[in-house]
Amino acid sequence: MASLVGAFAASHGPLLIREWEALPQDQKLRLKSGFEELGRRISAARPDVLIVVSPDHWSNFFLDNVPAVCIGVGETNEGPPEPWMKAFPHREIAGHPAFALHLVREAMKGGFEPSVSHRLKLDHGVCIPLWRMALEPLPRVVPMIVNSIEPPLPCLSRCLAWGRQIARAVISYAEPIRVAVLATGGLSHSIGEPTMGAIYEDFDRETIRLFGASESELVRYLEKKLPSHGNGSEEVRNWLVAHGAAGGRGFELVDYLPVPKVIVGCGFASWRLPA
Amino acid sequence: MTDYWLSKMFFDLQSPPAAAEFRADRDKVLDRYPLEPSVRQAVLENNVSFLARRTNPYLLRYFFFAVGMKDEEFIRKLRDG
Numbered sequence: 512m513a514s515l516v517g518a519f520a521a522s523h524g525p526l527l528i529r530e531w532e533a534l535p536q537d538q539k540l541r542l543k544s545g546f547e548e549l550g551r552r553i554s555a556a557r558p559d560v561l562i563v564v565s566p567d568h569w570s571n572f573f574l575d576n577v578p579a580v581c582i583g584v585g586e587t588n589e590g591p592p593e594p595w596m597k598a599f600p601h602r603e604i605a606g607h608p609a610f611a612l613h614l615v616r617e618a619m620k621g622g623f624e625p626s627v628s629h630r631l632k633l634d635h636g637v638c639i640p641l642w643r644m645a646l647e648p649l650p651r652v653v654p655m656i657v658n659s660i661e662p663p664l665p666c667l668s669r670c671l672a673w674g675r676q677i678a679r680a681v682i683s684y685a686e687p688i689r690v691a692v693l694a695t696g697g698l699s700h701s702i703g704e705p706t707m708g709a710i711y712e713d714f715d716r717e718t719i720r721l722f723g724a725s726e727s728e729l730v731r732y733l734e735k736k737l738p739s740h741g742n743g744s745e746e747v748r749n750w751l752v753a754h755g756a757a758g759g760r761g762f763e764l765v766d767y768l769p770v771p772k773v774i775v776g777c778g779f780a781s782w783r784l785p786a
Numbered sequence: 787m788t789d790y791w792l793s794k795m796f797f798d799l800q801s802p803p804a805a806a807e808f809r810a811d812r813d814k815v816l817d818r819y820p821l822e823p824s825v826r827q828a829v830l831e832n833n834v835s836f837l838a839r840r841t842n843p844y845l846l847r848y849f850f851f852a853v854g855m856k857d858e859e860f861i862r863k864l865r866d867g
Contacts, residue, residue: 569848
């Protein structure tokens, strides 16, 4: 039987790469330390498979077909297509087709209908955290794309339910592999809209508090606040998937800092899983 | 209202060779997409706020990044509407 050995979350953002050298030294050190601490925790959990929950930033899907959720079931996926991600050390990233297909089949049995892809381009949303966490060698990555880019978006409670579905699927997998979940994205940011550049620190801090306090309050708060706190903040859906996988408990903030040069409220977190 | 062909062009121009071709000859690339004349004109004039009402905000940002507009100018044009 497989086991769920960890749940983690980290922000991403193109400027974490493109503006890295221009960041104030104290912020650079805290970001580096946040990513590396999560890298240490993930390495300590020794996952054979890392389910990475991220949006697709128009790398795979266009308006012809925008899945709410897509799971990568391929033997391998491609590294990031963005030219400024050229230095990322992996052009191909191994998947785990048997486990990924199990995840999909169990989801279908459980009333979820994900799209599947046998080959995805894993853009900066997936690869910046993996890169900055210095996870070498990389565990096998099963990508789970959750649409937070092009409305209509999956509802927040559905994302939590997805996390719980993942946890059930892990323990029903016959092989004794170790599986962890890494959510990427958020916290607040605004892209390509008049508020671009805004970071809503109060929103971020309350969201963080509620992750540690009350799931129902968290969902109510996000439902109310997300529409007016930056389109990039919608990526908190991925954190909800990780929260659901952890059973809605055990949230632990590693660090949070608003980084104006990166235009993202950057958060790092992990969950203590039930024994 | 989403403009499919405008969005498609922005999506396609994420590829560096396509963006380079666009920077070299905008009309040649624009001819491949059945854009409304007002939309085509807005692309030629870098009319950010006009285009913002017709496409996804991420695609809008990728396009103006690909054509070399600095974020500061992009944000100013978005806000000035």
